[in-house]
Amino acid sequence: MNPLETLRTSISAILSRKMRSGLTMLGILIGVAAVMLTVGLGQGAQQAVASEIDSLGSNLLVVTPGSSTSSNGVRGGFGSATTLTLADANLLADQNNCPDISAVAPIMSSSQSVTSATSNWTTSLIGTTPGWLPVRARTVTSGRFFTSQESSDGATVAVIGTTTASELFTGSPVGQSVTVNGTTFTIIGELNTAGSSIAGNQDDTLLIPISTFAERIASSAQVGSVSSIYLEASGQSTLSAAYQEAQQALDTAHGTTADAADFSIASQASLVQTATSTSRTLTVLLGGIAAISLLVGGIGVMNIMLVSVTERIREIGLRKALGATPAVIMRQFLTEASLLGLIGGTLGVIVGVIGARLLPGVISQPVSVSPVATVGALLVSLLIGIIAGVYPASRAARLAPIDALRME
Amino acid sequence: MLTQGGDSRVIEGLDREPIVDLDEIRKTYSAGSVAVEALRGVSLRVDVGEYLAITGPSGSGKSTLMHIIGCLDVPTSGTYLLSGQDVSTMTERELAHVRNRRIGFVFQQFNLLASLTALRNVELPLVYAGVPAADRARRALEALDAVGLGDRVDHRPGQLSGGQQQRVSVARALVNDPDLILADEPTGNLDSVATRDVLALFDELHASGHTIVLITHEHDVAARSGRQVSVRDGLLVLGEGIGNLTLSTGVRG
Numbered sequence: 001m002n003p004l005e006t007l008r009t010s011i012s013a014i015l016s017r018k019m020r021s022g023l024t025m026l027g028i029l030i031g032v033a034a035v036m037l038t039v040g041l042g043q044g045a046q047q048a049v050a051s052e053i054d055s056l057g058s059n060l061l062v063v064t065p066g067s068s069t070s071s072n073g074v075r076g077g078f079g080s081a082t083t084l085t086l087a088d089a090n091l092l093a094d095q096n097n098c099p100d101i102s103a104v105a106p107i108m109s110s111s112q113s114v115t116s117a118t119s120n121w122t123t124s125l126i127g128t129t130p131g132w133l134p135v136r137a138r139t140v141t142s143g144r145f146f147t148s149q150e151s152s153d154g155a156t157v158a159v160i161g162t163t164t165a166s167e168l169f170t171g172s173p174v175g176q177s178v179t180v181n182g183t184t185f186t187i188i189g190e191l192n193t194a195g196s197s198i199a200g201n202q203d204d205t206l207l208i209p210i211s212t213f214a215e216r217i218a219s220s221a222q223v224g225s226v227s228s229i230y231l232e233a234s235g236q237s238t239l240s241a242a243y244q245e246a247q248q249a250l251d252t253a254h255g256t257t258a259d260a261a262d263f264s265i266a267s268q269a270s271l272v273q274t275a276t277s278t279s280r281t282l283t284v285l286l287g288g289i290a291a292i293s294l295l296v297g298g299i300g301v302m303n304i305m306l307v308s309v310t311e312r313i314r315e316i317g318l319r320k321a322l323g324a325t326p327a328v329i330m331r332q333f334l335t336e337a338s339l340l341g342l343i344g345g346t347l348g349v350i351v352g353v354i355g356a357r358l359l360p361g362v363i364s365q366p367v368s369v370s371p372v373a374t375v376g377a378l379l380v381s382l383l384i385g386i387i388a389g390v391y392p393a394s395r396a397a398r399l400a401p402i403d404a405l406r407m408e
Numbered sequence: 409m410l411t412q413g414g415d416s417r418v419i420e421g422l423d424r425e426p427i428v429d430l431d432e433i434r435k436t437y438s439a440g441s442v443a444v445e446a447l448r449g450v451s452l453r454v455d456v457g458e459y460l461a462i463t464g465p466s467g468s469g470k471s472t473l474m475h476i477i478g479c480l481d482v483p484t485s486g487t488y489l490l491s492g493q494d495v496s497t498m499t500e501r502e503l504a505h506v507r508n509r510r511i512g513f514v515f516q517q518f519n520l521l522a523s524l525t526a527l528r529n530v531e532l533p534l535v536y537a538g539v540p541a542a543d544r545a546r547r548a549l550e551a552l553d554a555v556g557l558g559d560r561v562d563h564r565p566g567q568l569s570g571g572q573q574q575r576v577s578v579a580r581a582l583v584n585d586p587d588l589i590l591a592d593e594p595t596g597n598l599d600s601v602a603t604r605d606v607l608a609l610f611d612e613l614h615a616s617g618h619t620i621v622l623i624t625h626e627h628d629v630a631a632r633s634g635r636q637v638s639v640r641d642g643l644l645v646l647g648e649g650i651g652n653l654t655l656s657t658g659v660r661g
Contacts, residue, residue: 012524322536322580323509323536324536326504327501
């Protein structure tokens with residue numbers, strides 16, 4: 001019996017039991033698609049977090065103040081202290097102290113109501129220096145960013161994010177003015193669109209010179225301190241050198257040691273690590289659920305195949321009586337089981353890929369297609385189908401033809 | 409050598425080996441702790457061109473005997489020479505080959521595959537013989553024509569009457585041109601008209617030189633054969649209805 005004939009026999013056997021074949025393939029389909037989508041969901045989340053942190057800027061270090069301890073011994077949260085100052089930022093910007101730091105952007109920020117001629121909008125108001133632009137890997141699409149001169153002189157100019165701009169103005173925002181906390185600012189530039197990140201909508205912001213922020217916006221508690229300092233290392237290879245230079249310079253300035261510093265420095269890599277480890281836990285959890293669903297689906301497939309083969313022991317006996325060797329019988333059932341597994345698995349992959357495309361629109365979560373999960377799920381379901389189909393068939397093929405024929 | 413019936417080839421003295429030569433065949437089934445002896449030492453020869461009927465009440469062991477003759481089952485002890493070849497030395501592969509090329513089966517239950525057309529059912533032995541597709545269809549059509557079902561080739565078993573289904577299974581038994589046709593109660597599930605048709609078919613096959621061994625418990629069916637032997641309690645007894653059956657050739661031991 002040649003392979004073509006075996007294939008033909010298998011196909012006609014599958015077609016003659018449409019319901020059962022359909023259910024078997026459905027079990028495999030659901031198993032494969034479920035594994036693909038759940039693992040894809042976890043991985044998509046992981047990648048999204050990583051790319052969001054990437055979008056913060058490359059070779060980034062973030063210096064944040066340590067926690068404050070009040071006079072009665074109550075220790076505040078990290079970042080609550082006011083130990084970082086503009087002087088610290090200037091220290092870090094000094095190329096003699098820190099040759100591997102290429103850009104520095106001190107940040108003061110608060111949520112403020114911004115008023116234009118026609119409407120008002122609450123946004124994240126950030127006081128910073130021109131270093132902000134390279135550090136955050138952003139650009140200005142129209143107009144310009146404020147200069148170092150404006151930054152230190154307390155000029156009343158502002159650069160606006162696209163979301164804020166569209167909330168406040170109908171046309172181009174450049175040249176218009178807004179009022180914040182009683183001070184009128186002239187919009188001199190508009191930022192490029194960066195999208196949303198874990199830190200919120202990066203386009204909903206208004207940037208003003210840091211000295212202006214300190215003079216006109218900052219609360220009394222904030223005065224003189226900055227909420228964080230963004231540093232950019234001159235390159236990937238100098239990141240750790242930049243980290244150490246910053247640590248040393250600030251320790252010296254604050255009179256602290258690395259063990260008891262009143263500030264902390266986080267690298268982008270450590271941010272990525274923290275964030276992705278969370279979503280990796282999610283992926284493992286989802287993958288575990290998917291594996292269980294594949295297993296349950298596999299047991300269903302096994303059940304159907306087992307019943308199907310048991311029902312056909314008489315057929316096996318007859319085929320043997322007509323001259324089929326056990327090997328031919330085995331090949332037929334192997335082909336049948338593989339075909340069912342392959343068709344069901346392929347359909348599962350198709351459903352998985354389509355699902356990975358459609359799902360983000362429904363649940364607004366990115367779903368990536370993982371080749372490892374896809375191939376793994378496909379192989380496992382194929383294996384389950386083949387074992388479940390071939391094992392009982394091999395037992396039946398070894399029976400004396402008459403024993404198989406007598407089987408009811 | 410004395411023979412019974414009208415086998416011209418044997419009468420002409422051609423010294424041919426018998427197709428079937430059973431010697432002291434025993435078959436024991438173990439049903440749980442109880443061993444059941446279905447055959448208790450059967451010796452039987454079937455010559456080329458013979459039409460032999462094996463009769464006996466149900467449970468006598470006649471079906472077991474046929475299954476052993478047809479290589480569907482193996483004896484517990486005794487030797488079985490099929491055209492001179494010892495079946496007990498054959499591998500599973502060789503046995504499959506024997507069932508495929510040298511023996512054609514007709515079952516009481518027809519045993520047609522319900523999902524296949526009459527033509528595909530008849531083609532099955534040719535498929536396992538490795539006959540090319542075009543050849544296969546031609547030979548299967550010829551066999552179906554021979555049993556008078558040339559116009560029913562595309563019907564599935566469910567669309568055919570019992571008699572027609574049995575004729576399909578006769579066509580399937582014939583298609584590989586076997587040395588021996590074995591029929592196990594071929595008329596057991598048929599009405600009298602269909603029975604007459606199928607028996608007429610066997611008469612034709614016998615007349616054209618085929619060797620037929622038929623199992624039945626109906627006397628009028630057995631009467632159509634050239635020779636009868638009877639099985640009682642796992643042993644062969646003298647043929648019924650034919651007085652001049654010669655013990656030394658037909659039944660030994």
